[in-house]
Amino acid sequence: MTDTLRRPYVATPDLAEPVISMVDVGMTYPNGKVALVDVNVSIPEGDFVFLVGPSGAGKSTFIRLLIREQLPTSGRVVVAGRDLSTMRRSQVPTLRRRIGIVFQDFRLLPAKTVYENVAFALEVTGATGAEIRKRVPRLLNLVGLHEHDDHLPAQLSGGEQQRTAIARALVHDPAMLIADEPTGNLDPVTSWDLIQLLIQINAMGTTVLMATHNQEIVNAMRRRVLALEHGTLVRDESGAAYEREY
């Protein structure tokens, strides 16, 4: 990790400033579907958190609220010190530069090379050519793709595509990285490689929130686990396993 990407490591997350705070958050869609019920969560800066739960438990809604793709029907969501309910629409892009996000399906632009995919995220936010030339190689070096920078996504393995997506998510040096099922399309060995990368990024001080169904990874990592069921936060446990152990 380069100096520009390095954050102070928070050894005792509980004492740190929360980068994510949800207070009595409820979300009911216009069709009446209840997605989240009275969720209270505080995630300090530098934490590594797994978000688990069956399909339809509310994980995607949880993530959409964090990036202010939706607003809660009740309660408050505070990200990086900003109350998202009172945030003006024009301020949303600034918020999203503080949050990196990766998805199961990578969401790379197929006609652009690895370098261009990462550079695109800087280009569309008004970065200068010099900034792009400085930051993109560093990020590709971090994710181990500096030798593949001229490859198109179709020429990469699934793991390499996800690494490209992670490099893109980190271009703005975000306070938090949200990974929505990042290993969902990867084989076990590649999945572990990716987790190692996420651990490395977290060790540099970036808060990581990873939504996953991968029990093996959650059980092996023994990090903080948030478990959702039917929109309710049923478990918030540090050093935990995928399933309740008591």
Add this chain to the structure above:
Amino acid sequence: MPLVRFVAFSVVRAWQGFWRNAMMSLAATSTVVLMLVLLSGLFIVLAGLNSGLQYIESKVGVTARLVDNLQQDRIDALVVDIRALPGVAEVVYCSPDCALERLKEFYREQGQTLDLGGAEITLYASVEIALTDPNFASGVASSLEGRQEIERIITRQADYDKLLGIIGYVRTVGIIALGLVGLTVLFMIVNMIRIAVYSRSGEIEIMRLVGASDSFIRWPFILEGILCGVIGAVVTIILVAIAWEPIKPIMVRVFQMPTAVSTEFLAVLSALILGVGLGVGALGSWISVRANLSSAA
């Protein structure tokens, strides 16, 4: 500098977008050209008719043909009376000799000589009344009716009214036709941008997620529509410039357009074409972006 980067980014993306959906873009641009050619045609026809109208306006007056052998004192009295009528700008008496001289002049202009075969002719004397406004013609004519000094009253009011009617008709039909073509152009541009938005929905989603501002997302699409309008306008200007050379003498001869006006006319028409092309492109893409990017951006 951020503004320069933003503009450069938007222009490059608009250019790429225009050629990415080349078929749709060219179809929309062709429709813009069609609309602007129609607009130019209508503008040229209306300008010609207006020139003709102005020419006739300048000629619209009332001519009072006098009875034969009218005494000079009665002529003078008539002239004084006419000068007192509302709307009369100038009154000129033309004697029989003056009328004959004008007839000879007319023949000379046609390259001929008036040959009376040695016969003596006497033309009517007349009083020519210039008006401050052609609309006074009927009032002046009716005031002179019944005067014994006058044999016949001639006005060109009917010609003027007829031309005014034609201009009104052409203008109405032209505006309706232009409105319909304009709506078609808007529809084409709205669809072009909608397709562009759909074809780049993946990019747009990524732009939103990485924190691109609304301007960075919207303006390339708006510029793409403007580009379509401007390219259409430039093509039309070239076509009109080519067609103008054979049209120009017609405007001067048939419609009596002054030469100085006809020289400036192409510049005025080009500015109009460019303005309308740009405006339609911007309006169409703005409507489309509003409708298709409101939830996405």
